[in-house]
Amino acid sequence: MGKIKKVVLAYSGGLDTSIIIPWLKENYDNCEVIAVAADVGQGKELSGLEEKAKKTGASKLYIEDLTKEFVEDCIWPTLKAGAKYENMYLLGTAFARPVIAKRIVEIALAEGADAICHGCTGKGNDQVRFELTIKHFAPHMQIIAPWRTWELKSRDEEIDYAEAHNVPLNITRETNYSKDKNLWHLSHEGLDLEDPANEPKYDEILEMGVSPEQAPDKPTYVTISFEKGVPVAVDGEKLSAVDIVKKLNQLGGENGIGLLDMVENRLVGMKSRGVYETPGGAILYYAHDALETLTLDRDTQHYKQQQVAGQFADLVYFGKWYTPLREALSAFVDSTQETVTGDVKLKLYKGNIINAGMTSPYSLYDEEIATFGEDEVYNQMDSQGFINLFGLPITVKAIKDGKGKK
Incomplete structure (x- = not known):
């Protein structure tokens, strides 16, 4: 397929990337394959990867700890923007891709690689996210995307290929959900979830927490502290960015928080059904949004919500981080x-996040002005003139239309 001597592969050890190693060596004249696994908080999924990668033909495996960079450079800016794709999805897969692809490019350049390979399907968003980042940092780098060219047409055929090439897998045909896990979230797609009429089998698929029905009957209280929009402490304890997410994942998971079942519009045009677990992220978004209601003036708050958050979410979802x-x-x-x-x-409490009080040294809430009791600072007669002027266009239009005439 071309004179490629050395390929750097974005490697997770899942079904796609596991079989890509022998496929590359078969189709590119036994080229050298260097695997790169990015640690963005997926935990035990990384165990045993080096042995597996080398057994299937990789010359070496890099395991890069990108967790801190992922949270501080990608999650926090997106959280501060209040960005939710289609006002629901907290972008767990999307904003992990730029930091992963950036490091893969750095390694590919250092290794003198001829190409970078990824295992994204031709139907998905991730192919765009990876490749736009690669184009930003290495515009002349060749990109290999086997799903666009190989003869395999389904995950069942991939499993057949793996079995024929003695590639070990940790899935079966019955549990072959397409999943993506990192510190922030876990996504589930495929199998019975491909039919939106099917209720997710939460008791079978959940890994980061429990369903609301299985959550405790007693509520859990938590206090989150922010500085300039960035979470810095939980229950008064200063924690690192990574530990804050971990702590809230634990609390949220135990209480059935952060489950999302949605049909979303993929960048490539089709609709896709996904089930997401984002326990800590759901708590952080709720807390941050609440604090902004206290500290932002109306015009800034509304402009940010209406004009910025949605646009920011689209850019992240579409892979345009480095723009x-x-x-x-x-x-x-x-x-x-x-x-x-x-x-x-x-x-x-049982899947719900409920306000229990908030404070800020920059609060714009003035109890004396807002009170329903007697006050000395607000003249209620001022509202009459305000309404007359504010409603003047409505009044003029109604008069011109002859409304209200006997």
């Missing part, structure tokens, strides 16, 4: 976060 617009939006978001400092107390 001038995303960077410009992040600069705007950072300016809005100067006063997003304070504590948010939440009650977690």
Whole structure:
């Protein structure tokens, strides 16, 4: 298929990338394959990968710990933006790809590789996310995407290929969900989930927590502290960015928080059904949104919600992390976060996140103005003139239309 002597493969050890190693060696004249596994918090999935990669033909395996960079450089900016794709999805898979692809390019350049290979399907979003990042950092690098060219047409055929080439797998045909796991989330796709009419088998598939029905009958209270929009402490204890997510994953998972079942619009045009677990992320988004209601003025809050959050989410979902617009939006978001400092107390109960109080040194809430009791600072008669002017266009239009005439 071409004179490729050395390929760097984005390697997870899952079904796709496990069989890609022997496939590359078969189809590219026994080329050298260097596997790169990115640690973005997927835990035990990384155990035994080096032995597996080498047994299936890789010359070496890099395991790169990118967890801190993932949280601080990708998750926090997206959280501060309030970005949710289609107002629901917390972008767990999407914003992990830029940091992974960036490191793969760095290794490929250092190794003098001829090409970078990934295992993304031609139907998915990840092919775009990986390749746009590669184009940003190494525009002349050749990209190999086997799903676009090989003879395999399904995950069943991939399993057949693996068995024929003695590639060990940790799945069966019956449990062959397509999953993506990192510190932030776990996604589930495929099998019975391909029919939106089927209720997810939560008691069988959940890994980061329990279903709301299985959660405790007693609520859990948690307080999250923010400084300039960034989470810095849980229940008064200062923690690293990674440990904050881990702690809230634990609390959220135990209380059935952060389950999402949605049909989303993929970038490539089709609709896709996914089930997501994002326990800690759901808590952080809720807390951050709540704190902004206390600390942002109305115009900034509304503009950010209506014009920035959705656009930012689209850029992340579409793989456009390393673009001038995303960077410009992040600069705007950072300016809005100067006063997003304070504590948010939440009650977690059977899948629900409930406000339990919040405070901020930059609070714009004035109890004396807002009170239903007697006050000395607000003249209620002022509202009459305000309404007359605010409603003047409505009044003029109604008069011109002859409304209200006897």
